[in-house]
Amino acid sequence: MTDPARHASVGIEANRGPSAAGGDTGVTEAVQKTVRKRDSAGTRARILNVATREFANRGYEGARTDDIADRARINKRMIYHYFSSKELLYLAVLEAAYERARSAEQKLDLDTLEPIEALTRFTEFTFDSFVRDRTFINLLATENRQRAKVLKKSARVNMMNSPVIDAIARIITRGHAEGTIRDGLDARQLWVTIIGICYFFFSNVYTLSVIFDADMESPEHIAERRAHVVEFVVRGVKA
Amino acid sequence: MTDPARHASVGIEANRGPSAAGGDTGVTEAVQKTVRKRDSAGTRARILNVATREFANRGYEGARTDDIADRARINKRMIYHYFSSKELLYLAVLEAAYERARSAEQKLDLDTLEPIEALTRFTEFTFDSFVRDRTFINLLATENRQRAKVLKKSARVNMMNSPVIDAIARIITRGHAEGTIRDGLDARQLWVTIIGICYFFFSNVYTLSVIFDADMESPEHIAERRAHVVEFVVRGVKA
Amino acid sequence: MTDPARHASVGIEANRGPSAAGGDTGVTEAVQKTVRKRDSAGTRARILNVATREFANRGYEGARTDDIADRARINKRMIYHYFSSKELLYLAVLEAAYERARSAEQKLDLDTLEPIEALTRFTEFTFDSFVRDRTFINLLATENRQRAKVLKKSARVNMMNSPVIDAIARIITRGHAEGTIRDGLDARQLWVTIIGICYFFFSNVYTLSVIFDADMESPEHIAERRAHVVEFVVRGVKA
Amino acid sequence: MTDPARHASVGIEANRGPSAAGGDTGVTEAVQKTVRKRDSAGTRARILNVATREFANRGYEGARTDDIADRARINKRMIYHYFSSKELLYLAVLEAAYERARSAEQKLDLDTLEPIEALTRFTEFTFDSFVRDRTFINLLATENRQRAKVLKKSARVNMMNSPVIDAIARIITRGHAEGTIRDGLDARQLWVTIIGICYFFFSNVYTLSVIFDADMESPEHIAERRAHVVEFVVRGVKA
DNA sequence: AATGAATGAGTATTCATTCAT
DNA sequence: GATGAATGAATACTCATTCAT
Numbered sequence: 001m002t003d004p005a006r007h008a009s010v011g012i013e014a015n016r017g018p019s020a021a022g023g024d025t026g027v028t029e030a031v032q033k034t035v036r037k038r039d040s041a042g043t044r045a046r047i048l049n050v051a052t053r054e055f056a057n058r059g060y061e062g063a064r065t066d067d068i069a070d071r072a073r074i075n076k077r078m079i080y081h082y083f084s085s086k087e088l089l090y091l092a093v094l095e096a097a098y099e100r101a102r103s104a105e106q107k108l109d110l111d112t113l114e115p116i117e118a119l120t121r122f123t124e125f126t127f128d129s130f131v132r133d134r135t136f137i138n139l140l141a142t143e144n145r146q147r148a149k150v151l152k153k154s155a156r157v158n159m160m161n162s163p164v165i166d167a168i169a170r171i172i173t174r175g176h177a178e179g180t181i182r183d184g185l186d187a188r189q190l191w192v193t194i195i196g197i198c199y200f201f202f203s204n205v206y207t208l209s210v211i212f213d214a215d216m217e218s219p220e221h222i223a224e225r226r227a228h229v230v231e232f233v234v235r236g237v238k239a
Numbered sequence: 240m241t242d243p244a245r246h247a248s249v250g251i252e253a254n255r256g257p258s259a260a261g262g263d264t265g266v267t268e269a270v271q272k273t274v275r276k277r278d279s280a281g282t283r284a285r286i287l288n289v290a291t292r293e294f295a296n297r298g299y300e301g302a303r304t305d306d307i308a309d310r311a312r313i314n315k316r317m318i319y320h321y322f323s324s325k326e327l328l329y330l331a332v333l334e335a336a337y338e339r340a341r342s343a344e345q346k347l348d349l350d351t352l353e354p355i356e357a358l359t360r361f362t363e364f365t366f367d368s369f370v371r372d373r374t375f376i377n378l379l380a381t382e383n384r385q386r387a388k389v390l391k392k393s394a395r396v397n398m399m400n401s402p403v404i405d406a407i408a409r410i411i412t413r414g415h416a417e418g419t420i421r422d423g424l425d426a427r428q429l430w431v432t433i434i435g436i437c438y439f440f441f442s443n444v445y446t447l448s449v450i451f452d453a454d455m456e457s458p459e460h461i462a463e464r465r466a467h468v469v470e471f472v473v474r475g476v477k478a
Numbered sequence: 479m480t481d482p483a484r485h486a487s488v489g490i491e492a493n494r495g496p497s498a499a500g501g502d503t504g505v506t507e508a509v510q511k512t513v514r515k516r517d518s519a520g521t522r523a524r525i526l527n528v529a530t531r532e533f534a535n536r537g538y539e540g541a542r543t544d545d546i547a548d549r550a551r552i553n554k555r556m557i558y559h560y561f562s563s564k565e566l567l568y569l570a571v572l573e574a575a576y577e578r579a580r581s582a583e584q585k586l587d588l589d590t591l592e593p594i595e596a597l598t599r600f601t602e603f604t605f606d607s608f609v610r611d612r613t614f615i616n617l618l619a620t621e622n623r624q625r626a627k628v629l630k631k632s633a634r635v636n637m638m639n640s641p642v643i644d645a646i647a648r649i650i651t652r653g654h655a656e657g658t659i660r661d662g663l664d665a666r667q668l669w670v671t672i673i674g675i676c677y678f679f680f681s682n683v684y685t686l687s688v689i690f691d692a693d694m695e696s697p698e699h700i701a702e703r704r705a706h707v708v709e710f711v712v713r714g715v716k717a
Numbered sequence: 718m719t720d721p722a723r724h725a726s727v728g729i730e731a732n733r734g735p736s737a738a739g740g741d742t743g744v745t746e747a748v749q750k751t752v753r754k755r756d757s758a759g760t761r762a763r764i765l766n767v768a769t770r771e772f773a774n775r776g777y778e779g780a781r782t783d784d785i786a787d788r789a790r791i792n793k794r795m796i797y798h799y800f801s802s803k804e805l806l807y808l809a810v811l812e813a814a815y816e817r818a819r820s821a822e823q824k825l826d827l828d829t830l831e832p833i834e835a836l837t838r839f840t841e842f843t844f845d846s847f848v849r850d851r852t853f854i855n856l857l858a859t860e861n862r863q864r865a866k867v868l869k870k871s872a873r874v875n876m877m878n879s880p881v882i883d884a885i886a887r888i889i890t891r892g893h894a895e896g897t898i899r900d901g902l903d904a905r906q907l908w909v910t911i912i913g914i915c916y917f918f919f920s921n922v923y924t925l926s927v928i929f930d931a932d933m934e935s936p937e938h939i940a941e942r943r944a945h946v947v948e949f950v951v952r953g954v955k956a
Numbered sequence: 957a958a959t960g961a962a963t964g965a966g967t968a969t970t971c972a973t974t975c976a977t
Numbered sequence: 978g979a980t981g982a983a984t985g986a987a988t989a990c991t992c993a994t995t996c997a998t
Contacts (some may be wrong), residue, residue, distance in 0.1 A: 196439025
């Protein structure tokens with residue numbers, strides 16, 4: 001609560017969040033080592049980062065509060081101090097993940113692009129975001145398994161996704177006006193479709209690798225998939 | 240081991256497997272009540288049915304062997320008698336699910352339809368199968384969370400999906416020859432795309448319901464989604 | 479109950495009992511394979527052989543009735559048919575082991591040897607019997623851990639050891655008469671001492687190997703130990 | 718972690734360890750009652766004491782973690798908190814037992830006695846230590862039944878026994894020089910022999926009692942045995 | 957703010973034994 | 978005589994959470 005420089009770094013850390021498919025999030029935990037003791041925001045952020053990784057990799061039930069405490073190098077009691085319970089920690093993780101996804105989407109600036117190009121860009125962006133980091137996919141898989149039991153309790157996530165859907169709606173309207181985008185397209189449906197085409201390959205990459213007896217995570221398979229997806233979406237929306 | 244009538248009923252039960260999105264499978268457990276005692280195949284099938292439901296609804300870690308035993312109305316020890324361990328029981332469940340999916344696909348008779356019609360039919364079939372039963376989706380979510388750790392051990396699942404992919408390849412060839420299907424389509428990619436477009440909506444129906452603040456499982460939403468998906472796929476493949 | 483040839487082989491099998499320090503007893507189980515079915519004595523003997531091995535290698539608590547049944551290639555129910563319970567099976571194993579030990583000792587013919595030579599012979603015999611087979615040592619370790627709870631119930635083992643002690647008493651008397659054996663030796667004490675000097679090395683060969691960081695079961699270590707033991711006993715009894 | 722008085726008492730408790738042949742160790746568990754709660758070293762020591770008793774009396778497989786927890790009046794979870802697993806707890810018990818045995822031997826001061834007297838003293842000490850407490854014998858029996866599987870993992874026990882063997886070596890040298898001890902004695906062999914002569918009577922006291930139909934633990938039998946053993950060892954080593 | 961000891965309900969798995977054929 | 982299915986009590990170990998400092 002005293003050193004502003006430290007606060008700054010914490011802020012960045014909190015923003016970045018976990019990345020990398022399933023490995024280490026590469027977050028700045030180690031950097032904190034020297035300072036510590038009575039670093040409220042830092043401790044909270046460190047817990048949240050580690051918890052994100054653990055919940056994503058092991059699911060809600062599989063994640064262990066003990067492990068989270070150990071890996072965040074904090075006392076287990078602190079989890080309860082900052083988040084009250086495992087479930088509320090998990091909810092904070094979910095909300096942060098949605099928040100990260102939304103803020104990333106908003107940097108896309110789709111309105112400045114031609115309609116087809118804008119949708120291409122959005123598709124590629126979605127696909128590439130899953131290449132970089134499957135944390136969000138994993139969290140959603142866990143949350144849907146428990147029928148959004150926890151997410152339902154969130155007051156913050158509701159409607160968070162609308163900005164990008166609004167953007168897609170504007171693209172459709174523009175494209176329709178200029179005759180490049182076909183009739184009968186609903187923004188929400190299109191959003192679900194684009195996300196879904198990208199999503200399934202990554203959410204199921206391990207079982208697909210088994211049934212196709214190949215490493216679907218290899219750069220070649222990913223590149224092939226990416227090209228197919230983009231082409232398919234463009235065909236699907238063209239007038 | 241002597242009464243063929245009993246065997247027949249068991250066979251049917253074993254074939255049917257669990258259905259219904261997330262609730263009770265309504266399988267013939269109750270019917271067995273009268274027979275029971277020393278009904279080896281029946282006991283095994285009952286365990287497998289209940290286990291399918293439990294693993295699908297609660298995930299691998301969340302499923303309890305105690306609950307499975309109770310709900311199958313067998314002694315817990317029997318699980319180990321027939322399946323050796325929770326993991327091998329789960330593997331048996333996975334294999335049976337793949338087997339059911341494959342044998343359902345094979346009844347489609349896609350080769351007798353016009354190419355576009357055949358792909359429409361396959362898309363509708365895939366979509367509708369998820370409407371009826373999300374067991375398989377849930378099992379796949381669980382299995383991908385653990386990086387197909389268990390499925391990898393299966394000697395049976397490998398390449399099980401090829402028949403339908405071969406059928407899609409034949410459709411593409413036919414459509415290409417007659418000029419109704421576009422160039423550059425790979426059967427496997429198309430299979431992943433069609434499954435994926437259908438899949439995502441159902442695998443994430445609970446979180447989508449929260450963020451859209453609507454019951455996406457309602458008949459209206461499902462019908463709307465179905466129409467969009469079919470139209471999108473047709474557009475995506477047309478010449 | 480019909481083929482006398484088969485019976486003969488069974489008798490031999492029952493006599494031989496298990497051998498080899500900790501490995502397979504090398505008994506004739508495989509030979510039985512062809513005949514079988516309704517071979518009462520053979521089944522009983524096979525159970526007893528396998529049980530001896532299992533109890534010796536794993537202790538009373540560690541031995542599994544399932545394993546015994548599997549390895550004897552009989553139905554588990556047969557154990558109860560022939561022996562009533564795990565405990566009574568174990569008692570039968572113990573009694574058979576004592577019986578084997580006793581009948582082996584009786585072949586020594588110590589009365590025909592010079593006193594010192596006779597005790598040397600008995601010491602070597604005892605030592606060598608442990609080299610060949612530690613089954614008896616292991617059974618005794620298990621039984622003493624449970625304070626002879628089971629052996630106490632035996633009506634047969636009581637005083638079984640006296641023949642050899644009588645023999646030792648006669649040796650002492652003879653040696654005393656001719657002046658080769660010292661005064662003050664009690665046959666029973668001497669018996670315990672000779673057995674004990676041989677026994678400890680073998681009963682504790684694994685922990686001794688750890689604390690001496692050497693394989694005490696190697697031929698060299700055994701030979702060195704044997705020489706020391708024999709020399710020590712001779713010195714200990716000489717006039 | 719602040720009160721040195723508590724620490725001191727814990728230290729003493731940890732030193733004493735369990736005693737008494739097979740009954741209760743009578744350790745200071747009751748004394749702790751008043752202090753308790755958040756007494757880390759005390760809890761650990763109490764677990765170790767009770768575990769020593771249980772493993773000695775029931776063997777590794779026979780000992781129950783539940784019982785150990787109950788009798789140490791701690792929560793079962795604490796066993797895992799302090800020792801990680803039943804096996805590592807058992808290893809800690811073994812190491813502590815070896816440590817106690819070694820430190821007891823070192824108080825013998827054999828170098829100040831005449832050679833024969835020193836060996837007499839060592840023999841009596843060994844014999845008497847078994848009269849007082851058969852814990853170590855029981856632990857060794859258990860550990861040898863599992864072929865020192867656990868002890869092998871110890872980094873501490875290796876060569877722990879050398880001090881006393883060195884002392885015996887010095888005795889032999891001295892006795893040889895002054896002509897009281899015979900030729901050809903190896904210190905390690907002699908150590909095994911002396912321990913062994915004492916050990917067998919106690920390790921097998923229950924089965925010996927059955928076959929001799931007498932209570933070999935009675936003072937008379939023990940005294941008779943002690944005299945025989947000492948005499949035998951002296952005869953065995955004399956020049 | 958931070959720590960580490962302590963807890964009770966639970967979790968997969970095992971085991972000797974009995975039942976029905 | 979022989980079989981394999983079925984059982985209930987238990988066994989080592991785990992987990993989210995709270996207490997005392």
